C-alpha cells in the first residue's frame with residue numbers, strides 16, 4: 604500500500620511516495636479504496652505546517668483530503684455505508700491521507716457518489732463544493748432571486764459558488780483575471796469584472812459578496828452590499844474569525860464535514876448543476892512531481908489536479 608507522506612513539515616521537497624499501513628478503523632470510520640483524489644491549496648499549507656496546532660507533531664503524515672472510491676470496510680457503528688458502495692468524500696484534516704491507494708475517513712464526511720459521475724469528477728467536488736455550499740447557504744442564507752458577487756469566480760471554490768448559486772435561482776456577478784472574462788461569461792456570470800475592479804461602481808447591488816480568495820478588502824465589499832447583505836470570506840485568519848463573532852455583515856466560512864451538506868453538493872453534480880474542470884490527471888507514482896509543479900508554477904484556471912491509482 605502506497606501513499607504520499609512527509610516526515611516533517613516543510614515545502615514540496617518533504618513529500619515522498621512510500622509504503623504505509625492504513626490507520627486502525629474506528630467505530631465511525633470507513634476504509635475506502637481510492638479511485639481518484641484531488642489537490643487543493645490547503646494540502647500545501649497544511650504540509651507547510653500552517654495548521655500544526657490542529658495537525659500535531661506525529662509523523663509520517665499523509666497528504667490529501669478529497670477522494671472518490673469504493674468502500675472496503677466500515678467501522679462497527681457505520682450503518683449508512685456498505686462495502687462495495689461507490690463514494691466521494693474528504694479525510695479529516697487531523698489525519699488526511701487521500702493521495703494513497705486506500706484512505707480511512709470518518710463516515711460523516713463520505714456520501715454515495717452519483718452513478719453518472721466518474722470517480723475523477725467526483726473527487727474534484729468535496730472541499731470546494733462543501734466550502735461554497737456552506738458559505739452561500741449556512742453563512743450567506745442565500746434565497747432564490749438574490750444577487751451574489753463571487754470574487755475569484757474561476758477558482759475551484761469560485762466556480763462551485765457560481766454554479767450552486769445559479770442553480771438556486773440567484774443572479775451571479777463576479778471577478779476573474781483580466782483575459783478570462785469570456786470563460787466567466789460562459790459560466791453565466793454577469794457582469795464580469797477584473798480582480799482590481801472599482802467596488803463603488805457596483806455599490807449596493809449584492810445580497811452576498813462571496814470572497815473566495817480572501818483578498819477583497821472588507822471596506823470595499825461593504826460598499827457592494829444591499830441593505831442586510833452579507834460578506835462571506837474563505838480566509839479563516841484569526842482577525843476574520845474574531846470579526847465573524849461580532850454583529851455585522853461579515854462571516855468567515857470554515858468548511859466542516861456535515862453529511863447533508865456533502866450530499867447536497869453531490870446531488871447538484873449528479874443533476875448536472877455543478878462541474879469542476881479537470882486540468883490534469885496523473886497516476887500516484889507521478890503525483891509528487893505534479894503536486895510540486897502545481898504548487899510552484901500552477902494556476903488553478905485550467906481546473907483541478909486529479910491523482911489516480913498507478
Ligand SMILES: NC(=O)c1ccc[n+]([C@@H]2O[C@H](COP(=O)([O-])OP(=O)(O)OC[C@H]3O[C@@H](n4cnc5c(N)ncnc54)[C@H](OP(=O)(O)O)[C@@H]3O)[C@@H](O)[C@H]2O)c1
Nearest residue numbers: 644734755757758759760780798816837856857858903904
Ligand atoms: N475556509 C475554508 O474552509 C476553505 C476551504 C477551501 C478553500 N479555502 C481557501 O479558499 C481559497 C480558494 O481556494 P480554491 O480551491 O478556490 O483555490 P484556487 O482554485 O487556486 O482558486 C483561487 C482563485 O483565486 C484567484 N486569484 C488569484 N489571485 C487573485 C487576486 N489577487 N485577486 C482575486 N483573485 C485572485 C485565482 O485566479 P487565477 O487562477 O487566474 O490565478 C483563482 O481563480 C484558498 O485560499 C483556500 O485555501 C478555504
